[in-house]
Amino acid sequence: MSNLNKTTISMIINNENYDDLTVETRQHLGDFLRDLGFKGTHLGCEQGACGACNVLVDGETVRSCLMLAVQANGKKITTVEGLNSSEMEIVKDCFVKNNAMQCGFCSSGMLMTTYEIIKSKRKHSREEIREMISGNYCRCTGYQAIVDAVEDSLNKINVGM
Amino acid sequence: MKSPAFSYYQAKDLADAINIKKSDDDSIILAGGQSLLPALNMRLSSPSVLIDIGSINELKKIKVEGSYLIMGAMCSHSQIMNNKEVNEKLPILNKLLAQVAHPAIRNKGTHGGSIAYGDPAAELPAFAVLVNAEIILSGPNGERTVSAKEFYKGLFETAINSDEILTSVKYPINQNGMKLFFDEVTRRHGDYAMAGLVGSIKQNNKINEEINLVFFGTGDRPNEAPKTCEYLLKNEYNYSDIKDILKNDIDFASDVSSSSDMKAHLSAILVGRMMKELN
Numbered sequence: 001m002s003n004l005n006k007t008t009i010s011m012i013i014n015n016e017n018y019d020d021l022t023v024e025t026r027q028h029l030g031d032f033l034r035d036l037g038f039k040g041t042h043l044g045c046e047q048g049a050c051g052a053c054n055v056l057v058d059g060e061t062v063r064s065c066l067m068l069a070v071q072a073n074g075k076k077i078t079t080v081e082g083l084n085s086s087e088m089e090i091v092k093d094c095f096v097k098n099n100a101m102q103c104g105f106c107s108s109g110m111l112m113t114t115y116e117i118i119k120s121k122r123k124h125s126r127e128e129i130r131e132m133i134s135g136n137y138c139r140c141t142g143y144q145a146i147v148d149a150v151e152d153s154l155n156k157i158n159v160g161m
Numbered sequence: 162m163k164s165p166a167f168s169y170y171q172a173k174d175l176a177d178a179i180n181i182k183k184s185d186d187d188s189i190i191l192a193g194g195q196s197l198l199p200a201l202n203m204r205l206s207s208p209s210v211l212i213d214i215g216s217i218n219e220l221k222k223i224k225v226e227g228s229y230l231i232m233g234a235m236c237s238h239s240q241i242m243n244n245k246e247v248n249e250k251l252p253i254l255n256k257l258l259a260q261v262a263h264p265a266i267r268n269k270g271t272h273g274g275s276i277a278y279g280d281p282a283a284e285l286p287a288f289a290v291l292v293n294a295e296i297i298l299s300g301p302n303g304e305r306t307v308s309a310k311e312f313y314k315g316l317f318e319t320a321i322n323s324d325e326i327l328t329s330v331k332y333p334i335n336q337n338g339m340k341l342f343f344d345e346v347t348r349r350h351g352d353y354a355m356a357g358l359v360g361s362i363k364q365n366n367k368i369n370e371e372i373n374l375v376f377f378g379t380g381d382r383p384n385e386a387p388k389t390c391e392y393l394l395k396n397e398y399n400y401s402d403i404k405d406i407l408k409n410d411i412d413f414a415s416d417v418s419s420s421s422d423m424k425a426h427l428s429a430i431l432v433g434r435m436m437k438e439l440n
Contacts, residue, residue: 005166025169025211028198046162047199054265060239061265066198070169071191071213116264134350135263 009073013038014082023069029055030064032072033079040080040108044137051136052105054112055079061116080108087118091153100149102140109136114150123160126151164201168210174217175299175328181212183301183324188212190326192235192274195266220273220328223247229295229331234273239264241272250334253341257284257359263351277327279312279319279382282353282416284345286313287377290385291341291359294332300325313382339363339371342435345378346427348418354378355418356427362439369394369440374432379413379424386410389432398436404429 005026010019013036023032030053033041044050046065053064056078083092091114094100101107110133117124117132124132129150130143138146154160170188172178182188187209191197200206214220220235223244230250232241238258241247248255261267261275261284275285276296289296289309296307298321307320314320321327345357356378363371372390375383389406396402407413407428413421 005168007169024166026164026166026201028164028202031163046202048195048262048266051263051265060268062269063195063265065202066195066266067269068169068191068194068198068211070171071194071215113264131350132264135265 007070009070011072011074012076014078025068025070027069028065029057029062029067029069029072029077032069033064033077038079038081042105042108044105049137050106051109051113054109054136056112056115059119061112080111083111083115087157088115090156091115091118091149094152094156095146095149098145098149098152100141100146106136106138106140110138110146114153117150118153118157118159121159124150124154162202164198165204165207167201167208169213170210171213171216175214175219175326178212178214178217178326179299179301179324181210182326185210186323190214190277192277193237193269193271194274195262195270196274196278196280214326225250225334228333228335230334232272232330232332234271234277234327234329236272238262238267238270238272238275242267251332253343254288257288257343260284260345260347260351260354266351272330273327276312276330277319277321279317280353281316281380281382282357282378284343284354284357284359284377287357287375287383288343288359289330289332290383291361291373291375292332292336294330296320296327297329297331298322298325299328304328306331310385316381318382336361337363339373340439342439344431344434346431353418356424356431358428358431358435360432360435360439362435364440367440374435376411376428376431378416378418379428380411381414384411393432393436398433400429400433403432407432 030043042052044052048063048066054061055064058076129147189208191211191213220233222233224231242255242258294309296312312320339361342360345354347354359375361373372393374386388410392406404425413424415421
């Protein structure tokens with residue numbers, strides 16, 4: 001067993017290969033991604049409460065502060081910079097049109113969670129949208145505009161119709 | 162908010178993980194990491210090695226065997242919520258897991274991790290105690306089973322020995338006609354409960370024959386309340402009596418969310434909700 005506190009990992013980030021990168025085993029995925037230049041992943045609390053650092057790992061949302069970079073070895077990561085599908089373009093548009101952001105700190109995490117909502121392929125009531133985004137803190141908007149934006153996105157993408 | 166240094170070892174299989182665990186007392190098993198990583202980030206824990214059991218596929222299975230539903234330790238909460246058999250055999254688990262944190266955390270957080278960590282405010286340990294699940298531990302000398310009622314010893318203290326790994330949890334499917342209840346009071350959806358209750362009632366001709374209550378977020382471990390159950394078999398629900406008796410059953414411990422009296426109050430309210438729902 002290796003006692004080294006460093007290791008070498010590879011992963012696919014936003015469809016590009018990143019091979020043989022040396023990381024400290026203690027480094028979480030959020031810091032690792034930011035060090036690589038993916039600054040859209042925001043670090044708020046680093047204890048899993050705020051949701052700003054959400055990214056997709058193999059298509060599922062996870063808190064990047066609660067996953068080690070070494071755990072993501074060999075996996076497919078999508079950061080907010082990689083949310084470029086036509087559906088996510090509609091979502092981003094809806095966020096802008098509904099003023100669903102003010103300082104923007106929570107927005108990347110909110111978009112990740114919205115991805116998870118859209119992925120479920122079913123209609124959500126406003127109450128359900130609130131429950132889904134309850135794991136993402138926003139300190140500016142009071143959430144109302146964000147719920148509007150998610151609802152608008154679901155309608156425009158015709159989810160569950 | 163940065164973790165201290167540690168080594169990382171990805172276990173190939175269960176035997177490999179047990180071997181490493183045995184060789185180093187300061188090693189810690191990394192399951193989903195959704196409690197361990199915050200603890201590391203806050204430097205509340207400083208292991209020598211993290212043994213990652215995340216790639217051991219045999220621990221990710223959900224099986225029905227005889228009258229038991231068996232959850233592999235590394236099944237994520239999301240995996241369990243989306244499992245057809247779980248939703249047919251033990252639908253209350255879905256309702257309960259929907260209150261465990263948030264989707265991004267449920268995608269990583271594991272069943273075995275939650276049971277083994279034994280957070281007194283967590284839902285799953287209380288549920289395991291309610292139905293007296295069997296907890297399977299593997300160590301250098303093989304496997305042993307501990308009943309959930311014997312498993313929780315104190316604050317974050319369980320019956321797991323330092324060279325053992327929790328590998329699966331067996332839930333009895335047939336609850337002998339028991340009706341199950343779950344509810345909790347939280348400040349924000351998905352947060353740890355200020356107080357929570359899982360309970361069961363067995364009735365014969367609409368007469369309550371057996372009542373079980375297990376509270377979470379109330380003390381140093383999942384708290385049973387035998388005196389309150391006994392009272393409820395003989396008397397109608399009454400808020401102030403129940404609150405008083407609960408205080409005899411449970412040593413309510415205050416935390417950042419609420420005082421011990423507040424927890425007793427909320428617990429009594431939850432018992433009222435249960436009696437209304439199941440009767």
